[in-house]
Amino acid sequence: MNTADLGLPVAVPSTALFTDHYELTMVQAALRGGTAHRRSAFEVFARRLPEGRRYGVVAGTGRVLDAVENFRFEPEILRFLGERGVVDEPTLAWLADYRFRGDIKGYPEGEVYFPGSPIMRVEGSFAECVLLETVILSILNHDSAVAAAASRMAVAAGDRPLIEMGARRTHELSAVAAARAAYVGGFSSTSDLAAGFRYGIPTVGTSAHSFTLLHDTERDAFTAQVESMGAGTTLLVDTYDVAEAVRTAVEVAGPGLGAVRIDSGDLLLLAHRVRQQLDELGARDTRIVVTSDLDEYAIASLAVAPVDAYGVGTQLVTGSGHPTAAMVYKLVARADSDAPDAPLRPVAKKSMGGKLSVGGVKWAARRPDADGMAEAEVVGTGEVPEELAAHQLLVDLVRGGEVVARERLEAARERHVRARDGLPLSATQLSRGEPVLPTEYVSG
Amino acid sequence: MNTADLGLPVAVPSTALFTDHYELTMVQAALRGGTAHRRSAFEVFARRLPEGRRYGVVAGTGRVLDAVENFRFEPEILRFLGERGVVDEPTLAWLADYRFRGDIKGYPEGEVYFPGSPIMRVEGSFAECVLLETVILSILNHDSAVAAAASRMAVAAGDRPLIEMGARRTHELSAVAAARAAYVGGFSSTSDLAAGFRYGIPTVGTSAHSFTLLHDTERDAFTAQVESMGAGTTLLVDTYDVAEAVRTAVEVAGPGLGAVRIDSGDLLLLAHRVRQQLDELGARDTRIVVTSDLDEYAIASLAVAPVDAYGVGTQLVTGSGHPTAAMVYKLVARADSDAPDAPLRPVAKKSMGGKLSVGGVKWAARRPDADGMAEAEVVGTGEVPEELAAHQLLVDLVRGGEVVARERLEAARERHVRARDGLPLSATQLSRGEPVLPTEYVSG
Numbered sequence: 001m002n003t004a005d006l007g008l009p010v011a012v013p014s015t016a017l018f019t020d021h022y023e024l025t026m027v028q029a030a031l032r033g034g035t036a037h038r039r040s041a042f043e044v045f046a047r048r049l050p051e052g053r054r055y056g057v058v059a060g061t062g063r064v065l066d067a068v069e070n071f072r073f074e075p076e077i078l079r080f081l082g083e084r085g086v087v088d089e090p091t092l093a094w095l096a097d098y099r100f101r102g103d104i105k106g107y108p109e110g111e112v113y114f115p116g117s118p119i120m121r122v123e124g125s126f127a128e129c130v131l132l133e134t135v136i137l138s139i140l141n142h143d144s145a146v147a148a149a150a151s152r153m154a155v156a157a158g159d160r161p162l163i164e165m166g167a168r169r170t171h172e173l174s175a176v177a178a179a180r181a182a183y184v185g186g187f188s189s190t191s192d193l194a195a196g197f198r199y200g201i202p203t204v205g206t207s208a209h210s211f212t213l214l215h216d217t218e219r220d221a222f223t224a225q226v227e228s229m230g231a232g233t234t235l236l237v238d239t240y241d242v243a244e245a246v247r248t249a250v251e252v253a254g255p256g257l258g259a260v261r262i263d264s265g266d267l268l269l270l271a272h273r274v275r276q277q278l279d280e281l282g283a284r285d286t287r288i289v290v291t292s293d294l295d296e297y298a299i300a301s302l303a304v305a306p307v308d309a310y311g312v313g314t315q316l317v318t319g320s321g322h323p324t325a326a327m328v329y330k331l332v333a334r335a336d337s338d339a340p341d342a343p344l345r346p347v348a349k350k351s352m353g354g355k356l357s358v359g360g361v362k363w364a365a366r367r368p369d370a371d372g373m374a375e376a377e378v379v380g381t382g383e384v385p386e387e388l389a390a391h392q393l394l395v396d397l398v399r400g401g402e403v404v405a406r407e408r409l410e411a412a413r414e415r416h417v418r419a420r421d422g423l424p425l426s427a428t429q430l431s432r433g434e435p436v437l438p439t440e441y442v443s444g
Numbered sequence: 445m446n447t448a449d450l451g452l453p454v455a456v457p458s459t460a461l462f463t464d465h466y467e468l469t470m471v472q473a474a475l476r477g478g479t480a481h482r483r484s485a486f487e488v489f490a491r492r493l494p495e496g497r498r499y500g501v502v503a504g505t506g507r508v509l510d511a512v513e514n515f516r517f518e519p520e521i522l523r524f525l526g527e528r529g530v531v532d533e534p535t536l537a538w539l540a541d542y543r544f545r546g547d548i549k550g551y552p553e554g555e556v557y558f559p560g561s562p563i564m565r566v567e568g569s570f571a572e573c574v575l576l577e578t579v580i581l582s583i584l585n586h587d588s589a590v591a592a593a594a595s596r597m598a599v600a601a602g603d604r605p606l607i608e609m610g611a612r613r614t615h616e617l618s619a620v621a622a623a624r625a626a627y628v629g630g631f632s633s634t635s636d637l638a639a640g641f642r643y644g645i646p647t648v649g650t651s652a653h654s655f656t657l658l659h660d661t662e663r664d665a666f667t668a669q670v671e672s673m674g675a676g677t678t679l680l681v682d683t684y685d686v687a688e689a690v691r692t693a694v695e696v697a698g699p700g701l702g703a704v705r706i707d708s709g710d711l712l713l714l715a716h717r718v719r720q721q722l723d724e725l726g727a728r729d730t731r732i733v734v735t736s737d738l739d740e741y742a743i744a745s746l747a748v749a750p751v752d753a754y755g756v757g758t759q760l761v762t763g764s765g766h767p768t769a770a771m772v773y774k775l776v777a778r779a780d781s782d783a784p785d786a787p788l789r790p791v792a793k794k795s796m797g798g799k800l801s802v803g804g805v806k807w808a809a810r811r812p813d814a815d816g817m818a819e820a821e822v823v824g825t826g827e828v829p830e831e832l833a834a835h836q837l838l839v840d841l842v843r844g845g846e847v848v849a850r851e852r853l854e855a856a857r858e859r860h861v862r863a864r865d866g867l868p869l870s871a872t873q874l875s876r877g878e879p880v881l882p883t884e885y886v887s888g
Contacts, residue, residue, distance in 0.1 A: 017638035017641050018616040018617075018638055019638075020609065021636075021637055021648055021649030023649075025649060025650050026654070028672050029655065029668045030655070032668065032672045033667075033668030033671065035668065038658060067616075080641050081637075084640065086637070088672075126654075126658050135616055138616040141613055141614070142614055142615040142616075167462070167464055167578050168464070168577070168582055168585065169770075170586055171583075171621055172578075172583060173462075173615060173618065174586070174614070174617065175462065176462075191465050192462075192463075192578075193461045193464070193468070193530070194461035194462055194463075196524075196528065197521070204465055205465030205466030205467075205469060206466055206470075208577075209774075210570075210775035211474070213778070213793065214474065214778055215479060224474065224476065224479065228477065239794065241794070317768075318767045323762045323767045324613045324758060324761075324762055326613075329612075331653070331654035331657045331658065336660065347657040347658075350684045
């Protein structure tokens with residue numbers, strides 16, 4: 001399959017232009033200088049978590065695999081690069097044949113991570129690996145930021161379902177990826193039809209205030225909606241007066257009304273009042289959905305309220321204050337020549353301004369304590385200590401250019417719950433704190 | 445042209461799935477209830493600016509026009525909607541013929557806006573207008589957030605050029621739109637090749653730390669780069685020791701070296717030291733580019749430093765703390781019947797929790813003071829007062845479904861400079877403040 005999987009209604013032929021100009025000029029200079037084919041290892045990691053966060057969530061891995069598979073320089077792209085003078089003719093010729101033939105290992109999607117966790121490792125020639133930097137970081141930085149926010153919201157919501165409804169608050173394609181990442185992080189459904197189409201995520205929605213305002217009376221609007229969608233629908237009750245709307249809603253739909261939605265006002269107070277009113281009207285099974293500018297803190301504060309589901313928009317798709325995950329893609333080792341058996345030598349930029357970079361190809365393991373709970377993220381170079389061999393985190397994703405780790409989105413979603421459950425209890429506190437696991441470096 | 449213009453390397457056939465589920469169920473209920481064809485007007489506005497911001501910047505208008513033009517329900521999409529049971533058969537049949545045939549007016553791209561400014565107005569039948577809500581908001585909320593940050597950075601940078609390089613910090617398609625919005629807001633170039641391909645924005649870039657680390661010595665790396673790209677290239681000088689790198693750079697490239705880039709450390713201090721060193725080495729025309737986690741405040745603090753250009757990533761593409769513009773799309777007026785001559789009647793949700801909604805179709809004008817500087821954003825319903833007629837802000841974008849306002853991206857970029865220059869001087873202060881123009885409501 002040579003079509004790019006961008007979460008679009010349709011596929012597009014290539015991801016190769018989602019790339020910074022300098023990746024290509026580096027390839028040109030390295031081709032000319034004879035260093036382009038030195039075997040190299042790049043690692044993706046985050047130097048820190050967003051301030052106060054206890055863990056990160058790896059998301060976007062599946063999208064990275066698609067992007068790598070479809071990273072081809074089509075004739076139209078080569079023409080553009082040539083006309084603009086981005087790179088010279090020999091480089092264009094090399095790009096025309098480009099196809100990633102190296103190996104990628106990484107934390108599987110849904111896994112948690114900590115500062116320094118080697119979330120992904122890309123190995124191959126320098127030229128073939130450096131080209132992938134921008135698109136890999138774009139995907140992981142965006143999707144992981146959303147998944148981390150989703151995970152915190154899912155913890156705050158407990159057993160109550162979360163609906164992703166942030167499409168209108170972010171770029172139209174980010175929205176599709178955000179719905180996917182939110183699903184990995186614990187959301188149950190999305191408002192975004194493209195996410196339903198592309199990823200099979202359940203889509204939901206019934207009506208907005210405009211639908212009520214379109215009608216001469218709120219009763220007319222509720223009647224039209226119930227006649228069209230049945231009594232099991234969700235009626236929006238805060239366009240005018242909530243108490244009057246709830247009364248009208250139950251009159252129109254009967255006590256079998258599916259749900260009411262409240263999208264403004266003091267949700268804690270309103271939920272209690274509406275619950276009482278619904279019960280008094282005999283609509284004991286009618287659910288209450290709330291959807292007004294929620295974040296994980298607002299969700300947690302509604303735990304004591306009779307709320308049945310939360311819809312979350314802005315704060316989810318913008319990572320609840322941290323819209324990007326600050327992951328970087330660094331050359332950590334490379335050969336001294338392009339001989340196929342030349343050993344990899346650790347390299348690292350000199351630390352300046354507090355930017356920590358540790359050279360060398362790394363393994364990672366999550367060390368359990370005596371009770372089986374995680375107690376440290378151990379990152380090392382060289383041999384993996386025997387006692388950690390069974391707790392390693394990196395898995396094969398691509399071997400010799402072939403994707404070997406496709407999985408259903410549900411697998412990532414389930415993995416995330418297991419990974420989070422394996423962390424110390426304080427992982428799920430919403431208040432600010434240090435990463436819940438320390439990262440220990442071991443050099444072999 | 446029936447292809448969607450998403451800033452992709454290639455076009456895709458439809459934007460119709462970038463839509464919330466409930467837009468379609470509302471259409472279904474309105475079709476069945478007989479209200480779907482009531483003439484309606486929806487308006488896009490922001491209730492507030494991000495805290496402390498003095499003005500907003502309209503961006504994405506051109507992308508909205510493309511999205512509206514390509515909003516079609518292709519057979520594959522209809523099949524999905526039918527199989528999932530999103531809407532019923534009569535609605536699917538209506539959607540199959542869907543094409544927006546109404547009118548859109550709006551603030552032209554690059555214009556500034558304030559709380560309550562009617563940034564866009566969409567008029568037509570309820571059903572045809574409500575469907576466009578999600579995609580219009582996605583585009584305007586994202587692009588305007590980035591453009592607003594870009595504009596503040598451009599003010600801080602003065603005459604020094606700004607390079608957009610945030611692709612790796614945001615979704616790969618957001619990155620393309622962000623480069624476009626940054627260009628509207630005042631940036632000069634981008635690292636993102638897709639933005640160059642799609643929008644003709646100049647792309648730039650030379651090398652990263654990985655290129656230096658690939659080589660056995662920094663001198664080898666600089667030599668390879670200069671041999672490939674010429675002495676006019678930009679050499680990255682902070683991989684090891686900056687002073688040594690600058691010396692090596694000038695030795696390798698000669699005093700005609702184009703530029704050096706500093707990507708870490710105390711930029712203010714380093715820029716002064718590097719400038720002095722370059723001058724002493726005779727490289728008086730070699731420019732200094734700085735690129736380390738800059739935002740508008742860091743840029744402003746470097747005004748006194750001998751810096752020639754700024755590269756900005758994370759803080760630009762995430763809107764410098766405000767990644768979404770909080771615009772909403774509200775039904776403000778509709779007819780009481782679907783008779784073609786039925787007059788539009790103002791409608792509005794009851795205010796609750798401080799959400800201000802003003803009903804009625806609005807005009808807007810920016811009132812100048814005696815010196816010709818803007819002194820108020822005047823938003824009204826009914827007749828436009830004669831003295832404001834020449835200062836109106838909304839222009840025709842779509843008439844009868846036909847786009848009538850395509851323009852080059854440069855036009856939006858130039859308009860933004862004019863619009864910002866027309867504001868009171870305090871508009872460009874970076875410190876927090878109220879919107880620099882008050883919004884006055886006039887009801888006719």
